[in-house]
Amino acid sequence: MKILSIVGARPNFMKVAPLHRAFASREGLESKIIHTGQHYDARMSDVFFKQLELPEPDYFLGVGGGSHTQQTARTMLAFESVLQAEKPDAVLVVGDVNATLACALVAVKEHIPVVHVEAGLRSGDRRMPEEINRILTDSISDYLFVTEQAALDNLKAENVPDEKVFFVGNVMIDSLVHYREKARQLPLLSELGLEPESYVLMTMHRPANVDHVAGLRSILDLIKSTAAYRTVLFPIHPRTRNNMAQFGLQTELEAIPNLRLLEPQGYLEFLQLMENACLIITDSGGIQEETTCLKVPCLTFRDSTERPVTVELGTNFLLADLDPQTVHRHVVAILEGKMKTGTIPPLWDGQTAGRVAEILASSLQKK
Structure with missing residues (x-):
């Protein structure tokens, strides 16, 4: 067959x-x-x-x-x-x-x-x-x-x-389980000069967030407020990078203190970065699932999720009002240790x- x-x-x-x-x-x-x-x-x-x-x-x-x-x-x-x-x-x-x-x-x-x-x-x-x-x-x-x-x-x-x-x-978790130990062996964190849980990992790529000036400015505000507390690692999606440049925001982005812009990462590299982050801010779908399995706090910058189990059982928070100030309040609370531990969903x-x-x-x- x-x-x-x-x-x-x-x-x-x-x-x-x-x-x-x-x-x-x-x-x-x-x-x-x-x-x-x-x-x-x-x-x-x-x-x-x-x-x-x-x-x-x-x-x-x-x-x-x-x-x-x-x-x-x-x-x-x-x-x-x-x-x-x-x-x-x-x-x-x-x-x-x-x-x-x-x-x-x-x-x-x-x-x-x-x-x-x-x-x-x-x-x-x-x-x-x-x-x-x-x-x-x-x-x-x-x-x-x-x-x-x-x-x-x-x-x-x-x-x-x-x-x-x-x-x-x-099946996404199958890959995570299968490759988790291999990802742990990479020297990426030491090459970046970072300790585990010393940084916030961010990804943003959805058109609703990055295809217009208002969305990109919200992302800049998120990064600025979060970088006041922790180093922000931002493997920047080509779509996001191109739009930052197109709308004249690239210089402002690169000037944010405590921000580390990275190229898109391989699967193993990104898995290591996720597992060792103190917090992840994203608009991705799959990352909501992976952080739930890894038990890493996740703030999802979207007004809906197709993966509600990550909120109901996991470590994901859905930021439905898409307000950077709301994100800021959650960031501060999580960095102060006020987070849900979550459980791994069935199967x-x-x-x-x-x-x-x-x-x-x-x-x-x-x-």
Whole structure:
């Protein structure tokens, strides 16, 4: 049985890596990786593939940037020929990027079963392109593997048949568990001259925060107020860096005392930085999950989250009013030791990929 696994952006790599290992270890399952190139930076993509011990992709579609419509259309056209050549038994998509929806659409039109890993997550905000991708992908998937109870509840509310839905845990945490010790061995902290828990780690990249002056100014205010208490490490996303320059804010950013701007980091490097931070401020989705597993306080600068378990059980705080002053109050409280310890959600145990492989091997064989 042949499964084509789709990666389109770096967060997908961390999810597909444990799945590929689990498939490859099972007799009778053939795993091939298709890289659409939705987000592609040769240096960073190569680093992620090497660190996650992924083989070279069997196909690289070279889709590149562009609008959401352009990316989706180019991916569909390129993937169609791959599907016709490979004739797989299933197409596996992860997360919520444009490549996820595009490849799922092509597969379902070719009557090939679609497997969605990380199904059922909902932010409730349809202004987010990712939310549309999640909803549409789930509506056409044959196997929906979910990470948390809220996802089960969402799919039930959308009348997805129970027999399609499987609560298996979180493959992102599989990678974290698998590579955590390897990340600890890196000399990065000493090279940066930092002690554990002596810094705040920040990431910001969502268009709602970085594609306009008001959002970028809020980020500058966040950094200034936080850097008054701790060193701020900011691995700056290319989109954020470019917009800071475009709106004439790059000089102001670089002049902030106690700020360390870094290039985007490899997976292992960033895992080490997360584990040793005293606090993380982010607008990312996956980081909310990783910090919950690491039990590091996380402030999410968004007005909604598709991962509510990270707030309900984990260490994540959702800053719904998007006010830098609110962030400042939380920063001070956390640095004073007023933080929730959190618990790791059910089945976030590093064994999720094995459960997915077992279910697919059994179900696809019956077909």
